[in-house]
Amino acid sequence: MRVYKFDYIQDPSHGWVKVPVALLERFGIADKITPFSYRRKSYAYLEEDNDLSTLVNELELRRIPFMYDTKIAHRKQSKIRSYQHYYIGD
Secondary structure (H helix, E strand, O other), rough: OOOOOEEEEEEEEEEEEEEHHHHHHHOOEEEEOOOOOOEEEEEEEEOOOOOOHHHHHHHOOOOOOOEEEEEEEOOOOOOHHOOOOOOOOO
């Protein structure tokens, strides 16, 4: 079985998980992600407090294993904060 590996990006005050939008669409949860998350091109950056749990719940429901590759910006805010808020569409 495939193990999904996601980048977990954290700055001094918050964190996000980078996920292909196509994966959210395939799982039928793209419309459940809030504008508190971000989007850049074909990736969503799911905020850790709410939207990430939507993805994790779906993966666990489907018994799909996953893991995180953590990337931490200790001293500065992540550039993710400058991306567009999450939206559905092209």
